[in-house]
Amino acid sequence: MEALTIFKAYWICIVLVAIAGVYCLVMTRNFIRVLIGLELMTKAVTLLIIVAGLTSGRLALAQALVITLIVVEVVVISVAAGIVLSIFRLNDSLDIRKSRNLKG
Amino acid sequence: MALTIVALALMLLAALWTVLTRGLVRAALGLAATSVLLTAVMFIMGAGLAAVFELSVCAGLITVVFVSTIAMTQPSSKTELLAKTRHRLRRYWYLPVIIVAAGAAMAALSIAPSPAPPPAAVQDARQVLWTSRQTDLVGQAIVIFAGALGVIVLFKERKK
Numbered sequence: 001m002e003a004l005t006i007f008k009a010y011w012i013c014i015v016l017v018a019i020a021g022v023y024c025l026v027m028t029r030n031f032i033r034v035l036i037g038l039e040l041m042t043k044a045v046t047l048l049i050i051v052a053g054l055t056s057g058r059l060a061l062a063q064a065l066v067i068t069l070i071v072v073e074v075v076v077i078s079v080a081a082g083i084v085l086s087i088f089r090l091n092d093s094l095d096i097r098k099s100r101n102l103k104g
Numbered sequence: 105m106a107l108t109i110v111a112l113a114l115m116l117l118a119a120l121w122t123v124l125t126r127g128l129v130r131a132a133l134g135l136a137a138t139s140v141l142l143t144a145v146m147f148i149m150g151a152g153l154a155a156v157f158e159l160s161v162c163a164g165l166i167t168v169v170f171v172s173t174i175a176m177t178q179p180s181s182k183t184e185l186l187a188k189t190r191h192r193l194r195r196y197w198y199l200p201v202i203i204v205a206a207g208a209a210m211a212a213l214s215i216a217p218s219p220a221p222p223p224a225a226v227q228d229a230r231q232v233l234w235t236s237r238q239t240d241l242v243g244q245a246i247v248i249f250a251g252a253l254g255v256i257v258l259f260k261e262r263k264k
Contacts, residue, residue: 033128079251081170
């Protein structure tokens with residue numbers, strides 16, 4: 001019973017953090033906030049992988065996956081931050097609506 | 105159990121504060137707080153190695169990257185930007201050639217996949233990291249190299 005309650009708590013937290021990330025992605029028009037929303041969604045996925053590893057009894061494999069996920073996360077954020085800086089130098093703005101250079 | 109639920113609730117509050125706060129620096133700090141609380145949850149769950157990575161990399165490095173990016177996004181004039189773009193194109197014309205050559209060299213390499221061990225045997229995260237995964241570690245090294253290039257772009261000095 002206690003295990004079920006704690007699993008529900010994990011699950012509710014995962015879903016709500018993911019929803020907060022999606023809300024941030026959808027509602028904002030600032031490039032840096034888009035990256036922050038992406039990071040929040042990654043936090044939810046990280047917790048989901050650890051919970052899955054705990055419940056399936058393969059916590060070691062889950063940790064290895066999370067470490068790989070963290071490496072990929074850092075690289076994505078670093079490269080995306082570089083791209084955001086380049087866009088800012090080009091457009092003088094962080095507003096998504098003003099970045100129409102690639103619009104077809 | 106109560107400690108876990110408190111940590112999860114605080115993590116959720118930090119995530120909501122990150123989304124709802126107005127300032128960008130505050131949002132970045134809220135994200136760092138979310139990472140720290142996720143680290144606490146992971147420690148409680150017994151995933152110590154992944155928790156250390158989360159704390160040092162996500163709460164530390166990524167926050168530094170975000171705060172630096174926020175600090176470096178200051179407006180400048182349009183003619184200055186155009187001159188910079190032209191100068192960059194003249195200076196780095198050879199980069200596409202190098203990238204194509206490196207891609208061709210990597211495609212020519214043949215990396216044989218290693219046979220996987222039986223899944224239930226391994227229980228140590230370090231053992232899974234370094235013995236069960238050989239081929240994808242090459243991919244991870246390439247991803248880290250791409251990240252290093254991203255950091256160079258992020259922190260390179262502006263020419264006066």
